Amino acid sequence: MEAGFFEKIFQQKRMGFASLSPQLTVISHNPYFLEFLIQPGRPAQGQPLQVLIPETVGLENVLEQIAAGKQVFFQLENLQREKPGKETLFFHLSFYHTAEKAAPLFCLLEEVTATARLRQQIIQQMNEIRLLESLIAARREEISLSILGNSEPIRKIRATIEKLARVPAATILLQGESGTGKSMAARMLHHASSGKNAPFVEINCAAIPETLLESELFGYEKGAFTHAIASKQGLLEEAHGGTLFLDEIGDMSLKLQAKMLSFLETRRFRRLGSTAEKEVRLRLLASTNRDLDELVRNGAFREDLYYRLNVVKIELPPLRELGSDILEIAISYIQAFNIDFNKKISGLTAEAEEKLLRYRWPGNVRELRNAIERAMIFAEGERLDAADLLVGPAGPGPEAAPAAENFRLPAGGMSFEEIEKKLLRDALKLAGGNQSKAAKLLRLSRDAFRYRLEKHGLPDG
Numbered sequence: 001m002e003a004g005f006f007e008k009i010f011q012q013k014r015m016g017f018a019s020l021s022p023q024l025t026v027i028s029h030n031p032y033f034l035e036f037l038i039q040p041g042r043p044a045q046g047q048p049l050q051v052l053i054p055e056t057v058g059l060e061n062v063l064e065q066i067a068a069g070k071q072v073f074f075q076l077e078n079l080q081r082e083k084p085g086k087e088t089l090f091f092h093l094s095f096y097h098t099a100e101k102a103a104p105l106f107c108l109l110e111e112v113t114a115t116a117r118l119r120q121q122i123i124q125q126m127n128e129i130r131l132l133e134s135l136i137a138a139r140r141e142e143i144s145l146s147i148l149g150n151s152e153p154i155r156k157i158r159a160t161i162e163k164l165a166r167v168p169a170a171t172i173l174l175q176g177e178s179g180t181g182k183s184m185a186a187r188m189l190h191h192a193s194s195g196k197n198a199p200f201v202e203i204n205c206a207a208i209p210e211t212l213l214e215s216e217l218f219g220y221e222k223g224a225f226t227h228a229i230a231s232k233q234g235l236l237e238e239a240h241g242g243t244l245f246l247d248e249i250g251d252m253s254l255k256l257q258a259k260m261l262s263f264l265e266t267r268r269f270r271r272l273g274s275t276a277e278k279e280v281r282l283r284l285l286a287s288t289n290r291d292l293d294e295l296v297r298n299g300a301f302r303e304d305l306y307y308r309l310n311v312v313k314i315e316l317p318p319l320r321e322l323g324s325d326i327l328e329i330a331i332s333y334i335q336a337f338n339i340d341f342n343k344k345i346s347g348l349t350a351e352a353e354e355k356l357l358r359y360r361w362p363g364n365v366r367e368l369r370n371a372i373e374r375a376m377i378f379a380e381g382e383r384l385d386a387a388d389l390l391v392g393p394a395g396p397g398p399e400a401a402p403a404a405e406n407f408r409l410p411a412g413g414m415s416f417e418e419i420e421k422k423l424l425r426d427a428l429k430l431a432g433g434n435q436s437k438a439a440k441l442l443r444l445s446r447d448a449f450r451y452r453l454e455k456h457g458l459p460d461g
Contacts, residue, residue, distance in 0.1 A: 018033050025047060089111065
């Protein structure tokens with residue numbers, strides 16, 4: 001078969017080729033080979049390859065190995081040439097061993113401009129996606145680390161956090177109803193004083209059994225108890241240099257309270273099963289939705305620990321006391337869920353705003369977030385309407401007021417915790433185990449009702 005036949009195929013496939021001598025000079029080539037030279041169109045025959053294609057400088061040893069038959073193949077990918085008045089040319093440069101003594105090297109240049117441009121577009125799109133994801137993440141962090149609103153309680157909290165940012169060692173107690181944003185406030189305090197790179201360790205004291213909570217906080221040594229097959233550092237060590245946030249500290253046992261008091265006084269502790277003391281530097285934040293003063297009076301919380309925690313107390317107001325701030329918070333959630341759900345909801349109708357402002361929000365900000373999320377999933381209009389917001393009745397129902405008015409506190413007092421447990425049990429019994437119905441009987445959101453069940457360790461049906 002004639003050599004010209006192969007030349008036609010190479011030309012059609014936009015490929016250049018050349019035969020090279022053992023000294024790496026060009027013996028022969030096809031016309032398209034000249035398109036890939038650093039100076040297109042210049043004579044190539046008899047010229048050193050390194051002069052014609054500078055990218056091969058430094059490859060002499062490799063090419064000599066191929067010429068000697070000690071290596072079969074070598075390739076340089078995505079080389080480029082700037083063509084005057086034309087688009088940039090991209091090509092792969094490959095070398096093959098031949099059996100010809102005078103021309104032991106075959107050089108093939110394959111144009112891949114279209115593929116290279118597509119690859120560049122894909123890379124650019126991926127970079128744009130990463131940029132968008134980083135912007136979305138930054139927006140989420142901005143929302144999660146900001147206390148929205150301009151009401152007087154919010155302004156006071158914001159000012160307090162700004163002051164505490166300058167005192168990173170102060171112990172802080174966060175109090176407020178369930179769902180008022182104590183965890184968010186803790187993260188704001190941490191970021192304002194320690195920075196986002198410092199560790200933030202959070203643990204819910206009400207969600208973990210006493211024995212497990214102790215080992216989680218202080219860590220343990222191998223063999224300290226059954227199944228302790230290896231040593232493990234605790235959360236105190238993990239939070240070194242940052243913040244430890246003890247959520248629902250009012251549910252911590254008296255025994256563990258004593259150990260925490262000792263740690264707060266000295267910043268030193270021992271792992272379970274160890275006699276060696278460890279020292280850590282961290283800020284301690286604690287929160288509770290229970291009345292610690294009442295717990296102290298009832299002997300359920302150590303008075304000395306309470307005073308040690310209560311260096312600075314921040315009272316987070318319930319959502320119902322924030323007035324029009326409710327709407328600002330709702331709009332921020334709409335903006336966040338627009339990103340998550342790829343929607344373009346612009347805001348709230350007047351009827352929706354009125355519904356949000358009239359409702360009492362027993363579950364506070366957590367309940368508001370859930371209500372907006374649920375509405376955003378099913379909403380089809382440009383703005384959320386009152387019908388989209390599935391929240392409970394505005395204020396207590398007609399049967400609630402007489403029951404509250406007829407209740408009388410005994411002169412000797414009673415346990416609020418036991419009363420709450422009884423109400424939860426009775427509501428579940430009346431509702432036949434249906435949590436949604438039981439929550440409505442107590443004028444609570446389902447999430448607030450489930451939280452209280454979990455807090456008291458009650459069965460959920």
